[in-house]
Amino acid sequence: MIKAILFDLDGTLLPMDYDLFVKTYFSLLCKRIAPLGYNPDALIDAVWKSTYAMHKNDGKNTNEKVFWNSFKSILGEKIGEHISEFDNFYETEFSKCKEICGFDEKAKTVVELIKNKNIKMAIATNPIFPRTATLQRIAWAGLDKDDFALITTYENFSYSKPNPQYFTEIAKILQVSPSECLMVGNDVSEDMIAEKTGMKVFLLTDCLLNKKGEDITRFKQGTFDDLINYLSKII
Secondary structure, rough: OOOOEEEEEEOOOOOHHHHHHHHHHHHHHHHHHHHHHHOOOHHHHEEEEEEHHHHHHOOOHHHHHHHHHHHHHHHOHHHHHHHHHHHHHHHHHHHHHHEEEEOOHHHHHHHHHHHOOOOOOOOOOOOOOOHHHHHHHHHHOOOOOOOOOOEEOOOOOOOOOOOOHHHHHHHHHHOOOOOEEEEEEHHHHHHHHHHHHHOEEEEEEEEEEEEOOEEEEEEEEEHHHHHHHHHHHHO
16 A cells, blocks of 8 residues: 655756756855855856765765765865855755756646545655755746645755665655655656665656666556556555
8 A cells, every 4th residue: 555655856857957056056066155265167066966976875974964074075175155045046046057947737636636645645756956956946847845744855864866775865854665656757767766675666757767778677667647547556
């Protein structure tokens, strides 16, 4: 019996070209932060390395703390003086990323279908962004944050995808067994790993990411229409 459904956000509930999103995001971030005294290339490199540090987080600290500890170690303690600038960036300029994201009204159809079944839902997006940036992306998808029992962000999580502990932690917070969960996502490497915890998985193929060229034939998969059909049978 399914008691909780976890949704990835980027490329799943919110359609997007991942590479274009990253390019746009970094362009906006550099435009805002580089003038404070940082080389744009060095800044981007530090973001990537600090994001990697969050991917490797062992659960001892929040992803937020891991990111900033790494960031400061690379760019120097001075960057700590500009945290408010980063916060303001996510509150303002980050919203321009919406222009390169898609929209699929069926995302809301899926959420409404589950709400009517009284099943818990979580936004299981990789928690490498601040909460404000995540809430914005939920809104861009036409969804209400209050429909979700949990939204993972870098402030409230200490694991990241593709670490299976990320998924078991979500199940623990939702007070359900992993075997009672369904993970829906578009990234083969980061989302389908939930299967290792005992969760059921569904691979949404509209914005499929399969960077390693893995065999995906064993996964339940398809478009939003296929997902709706699948959910109607299992919930």
